[in-house]
Amino acid sequence: MERKPVFNDWCPGCGNFGILRAEEMALRELGVEPKKIVVVSGIGCSGKIPHFMDIPISGVHTLHGRSIAFATGIKASNPSLEVVVNVGDGDGVGIGMGHFVHLGRRNLDITVIVHNNGVYALTKGQASPTLGRGVKTKSLPRPNINDAVNPLAIALAAGYTFVARGYAYDIVHLKELIKKGIRHKGSAVIEVLQPCPTYNDVNTKEWYDKRVYKLDSDPTWDPVVKREEEAKSKFEKAMMRVMEFGDKIPLGVFYQNEFVPTFEDRLEQNIPNYREYYPAIQPIEIGGIATTKISELIKAKRV
Template sequence: MALKLADYKTTVHNDWCPGCGDFGILNAIQMALSEMQTPLHRATIFSGIGCSGKTPHFIHTYGIHTLHGRVLPFAQGAKICNPDLEVLAVGGDGDGLGIGAGHFISSGRRNVDMVYIIFNNAVYGLTKGQAAPTLKLGMKTKSLTQPNMNNSVNPIALALVAGFTFIGRGYSYDVRHLKELIKKAIEHKGLAFLDVLQPCPTYNDINTKEWYQGLDNFNPENGKQMPRTYKLEETGYDGIVRQPYEASTKMGQAIERSNEWGSKIPLGIFYQNEHIPTYQDRIVGRIPNYLEIPPAKQDISDQNNKPTAKLDKLLDDLRADK
């Protein structure tokens, strides 16, 4: 029996603010899982802390709402122990690029086969609107007493240099496009990162839905009003590394595009490279049967509750008469 979109939803009351961009991301995740017919029990959604941290409670799969900034190591631990799980990690930009930035970098180096989605609204919403790592220098959103003193981090470029092997950006009000991106991220062999632009209607009065729609943004050539976001794929951009030698060039063009902001903000796949071995592949290099019997599928005791591991060899080596 095919799983319906409704099967991926829980009845938990959603207390996000009306108009919150998070709703679009939640819908896109549920739609992607439903279209891929991922069995409910096979998927686990991990989250950090903040408004986005509540996401797993609204999705009817396993849901692990972790600590502030620590979603990636929690999620990697589960995926490494049971590579059959479909693991999605979600969190805010403060969670992933502020308090959790160290894990962001190190996760890139590992390339565990899973997906990480950042709900990027440039503010700490749940603590009432402080500046988050993606807020631009000098910006003063509604609840800041003074303009932001820090420069913003570029999540796409950071993911690229950290070693993420799939890097894309979506927009929470373009749910259909975002859903496709999520599906591609899940299908990707390796660690996929999605930067999702997500207006916070309560605390970010600069990067609003209207701002993204470009109500004040005009094409200098024809004077026509135009949305700020555009899709990379519609401009002929191709971020996929088809041969290993292309990696450097593709990284360069991805960084160039990642610096676009203001009147033109790219969406879509910036970079994808499946030539880098996943962490799972690397474990197989050390433990040849890892994928057949990963940690979660080992019987550690027999029917008499005795350990199955045999220490004889290790102990023999230490015997006094040896």
């Protein structure tokens, strides 16, 4: 694999630097072999992350709003890979919202990191779907007229089995969340509060520093489902807690449930040798002859 040196053009003070560093540290500390890691991103300032990683991972910088679809194809065709998806808030819960929701119900074993900066930063700061109604950031001629979506409430409702929030300027805490998300068996989402000092002059470092607190500062907070019967009550508590987003903003793990079968487990029910003989290692041929006839190929490979 050839990697060319790339100039990092994020603005000084951008929260993306913290996410990049936390993600690299998490992958290193987990000891995942670099050739087994795929980082998938869409278009946006956030989408540049695979180019800037200081680990020789495979990176796929895809289309705006389509990174989860690409990642689903990558992981389903090669379940031995560790797949991490970095999405912008516009990318992930605007144009890409359909893919975001459907990943949750599949429970495919990948990790999605949402860079929440409240703006479409790469295209000069228009309101993203996470910007609150009445908020006027500097590129907007008037205050935002739409309500914000809460990515984590949607993730819980969609079926994600690991749901967490971190803060780009608390790198060590974020690194631990990313490690937990990657270790988790199933679809994991980590929303990261990511200040954009260039276009979001409302949700700044000073704004967040006054509001964020850690869920685990309360010793009774326990988001992990340890018996299947407690899934419902832990889910309900998580849903209440992710809605707290105002004067106080909680950080940490809201919910984790490994009792739900992953997409890979579900495929294995239908294709017993799926994990050993997954699509990525199957030859593209019929009767020993290479082919580009997809419909015939699908018929020949069907189990």
